[in-house]
Amino acid sequence: MTEDNITQHIIDSLGGGHFEVADDNTFFFQGADNKFPFATIVTKDSESDSASKLNRPGVFRLNLGVGKETFRALFGEQEQASIDFAALDRLMPHPVYAKMYWVSVINPSDKTFETVKPLIAEALSLAAARDKRK
Template sequence: MTEDDITQHLIDMLGGGHFVVAGDNSFFFHGTDNKLPFATLVTKDSDADSASNLNRPGVFRLDIRTGEQTFHALFGEQEQAGIDYTALDRLMPHPTETNTHWVSVINPSAKTFEAVKPLLVEARNLLASQGKGT
């Protein structure tokens, strides 16, 4: 999957939401404000988030907000130490946002993207049900 493929899928599923591109990163929102995205596409490291080594050519990370129950179903209470946050095409806890239950995958394949599509729907619905972004 390419960044453009994923972006198009997210745009298609927005239905009343919107996205913002800032600094080559894309933020996808359920509603009309820009407070809480349900997903992001990140293309570069920052001072606060460099564990994924996104500065590699052609590398991007899809980040998805999940609910606490889903996050723990995926990863249990696993320690964050020892995770290779630079691994491609592997769903993992977000390197810096596990306390808010974000997950991520770097350069997802078509198969992996199909597997995370339900997480994207859940993320959007989670914010909608909480009245976030309206």
């Protein structure tokens, strides 16, 4: 999967949302609220987020905010210290935002992306529910 393929899939799923590109990173929002994205595609390390080694050529990370139950079903109470956050094509807790139930995958294959699609739908649904509560 490429960044463009993933972006197109999310755009096709948005139904009223939008995305913004800033500093080569893509942020996906539900509705008009630009405060908190439900998904991101990140292409660079930052001071606070470098565990994924995103500065490698051609490397990007898809990040999604899922529900607590989904997160725990995927990862249980796994210790963060045992995770290789630079591994390609592996669904894992987000290296910084796992406590907020964010998941990530670096350069997902087509097969892995198929398992991620329901998580994209869930992240969008949760964002829509938050938007309705406002």
